[in-house]
Amino acid sequence: MNITFPDGSIREFSSGVTGMEIAESISKSLAKASIAIRINGKLSDLLEPINTDASIKIITRKDDEALELIRHDCAHVMAQAVQKLFPETQVTIGPNIEDGFFYDFARTEPFSTEDIEAIEKEMRLIIKRGEAFKAEIWERDKAITYFKDKGETYKAELIEDLPDNEDIKVYSQGDWLDLCRGPHMPTTGHIGTGFKLLKIAGAYWRGDSSKEMLTRIYGTAWRDDKELKAYLMQLEEAEKRDHRKLGTEMALFHFQQEAQGSVFWHPRGFIIYNQMEAYLRRRLKSSGYNEIKTPQLIDNKLWEASGHWGKYRENMFVVPDVIPNTDDNSSIISEHAFDKLMALKPMNCPAHVQIFKQGTKSYRDLPVRFAEFGCCHRNEPHGALHGLMRLRQFTQDDAHIFCHEDQITNESVAFCDLLKTIYSDLGFNDVAVSLSLRPEMRVGDDDLWDKAEKDLRDALKQTGLKFKEDIGEGAFYGPKIDYKIRDAIGRIWQCGTLQLDFNLPERLDASYIGKDGNKHRPVLLHHAILGSLERFIGVMLESYAGKLPLWITPVQCVVATITSSADKYAQQVYQALKDSGIRAELDIRNEKINYKVREHSHTKVPVMFVVGEREAKDSTVAIRRLGSKDQNIESFESAIETLAEQCKPPY
């Protein structure tokens, strides 16, 4: 039997040889270092017998796969520890995730923080014992009976649902065992000490909110303590740039319970907001969009016609169209309140169609491009709210293109280019793009979908954007392209989107007169680039750790005095800054320069002009940039000129 090694060399072994034996045949040290084996590309146990010719790769701790194995073994050890300490607990599933693992347990009592510490301690004991992982294939019925007898109903359910052709594999470590596909490292001792349990949370059985809630324990695991420490440090760093924290520190915005899910923008924060909006407005205008503004509160009839009432109602704020009762002794709204309902708009599309529908449109008018900074309200579940990232009131940079089918590709290419330009202006060049294709439930015939999907795919190819395709993820009304950005804490945020819609023009009866003199349905392209202005600002804050690009930053320059004798000169410099269009502030407080520098550094002011008697005498400023220890002395005119240039928006 021939075994092919990664370097291409081939050696003969007798049938049934294991990875461990192969490793031993090479060197003792390799055997010691090896933790798993790839057999014909498939990651397997070192003790897995190899019965036919195969190409193999011995995996050691240094390989990328090691983390995967360490984490998964760690999950098993955690489950063992939990059942040792809390025998009444059922185990369910425990997969790897990015940077770690979790395991879901079923028990009546939740785990406490102290429990977690105890579990971790127990895990270290198990690892110290270095028990061997042993795989066995069980009869399906035996496995089901075994787990049912043990009271492990979740495991039994999992086995029952495994496909018939799949082996039921069970791994044991010491006196504990678990259903598992594997592979595992040779012993629990191979996990090492670089792991930590992080948090407890609830999670639904099989990810289904109608099923029972289990207790999930999250952990992280690394090759060694050093890697673990680095990861924990990184978590701490990410926490520091949480946009909610920065928002308070930089005096940008706040939230309060009377308006949960909506932002109170403070003066400084609203400068950011306005800069972003103004920039986008310029970009959209020169790309041929006409800006519009549509109503917040719209009669239910339109939402019924658009289909939102049927498909989106649970996310809408519904308002009765009655005058509230002013008599304190009776109910605030009358029994007729529900005769006529209105709703705050959760989306702008139906309103845009209304504007399109005014008057008669000719094919010559197409494409019609509308853009709106549309303020939307969505009745999000309380648990979903998250700072600026998930709000109940937010502003979409929403646009709709009404066009002919032949214009879809061109319009899509133009959009992709615009989006790329804007993202790049804002400092995001790493964008994950996905093309979502037809779902099972859909409107429109297959020919139309074929064409629509091809149009979007062609557009993406033309713009050279890398993308993946998600089958079945499209909206019921058409395929879509999603653009996602990763924030500092590693969360992925969907920002931009381009959606083809065959449905809404039909539902709302939008039409244009074609060359043939007959009415035709336009195709509707929905799109957003930032998605939500608020969310994008949140992503920006985290991504830049608060140190926003100069043109967006609320206070671009602070003029700070060293002594009060420079006050008059500082006033002049400050005035000159303002005259140059720079957002400046003057700090002539009776404080030491150390104090002023520290304070403005904390609020992330990018540039300080420090002036004392020397500068006043020479008409200079001492320029101090955020994060730099150095200072440059420069004449104040040229300093302002340079700064004004640097403060210019990218467009």
Added chain:
RNA sequence: GCUGCUGUAGCUCAGUGGUAGAGCGCGUCAUUGGUAAUGACGAGGUCGGGAGUUCAAUUCUCCCCAGCAGCACCA
């Protein structure tokens, strides 16, 4: 919405069955200084809301609200 944790001064947090404390911030005064905290003094709290247990509740119990983490959701 579900599970868990948390809620004390503007902010960050300590603390207790006998109605509260620190640091920062804020105010006043002194200080005029050279690039990430000058000093002193002072003001500031119905301890998230409601109910219960108790002679007495910020502390214990229950309910509600909000925040946080995760899950579910996210046209």
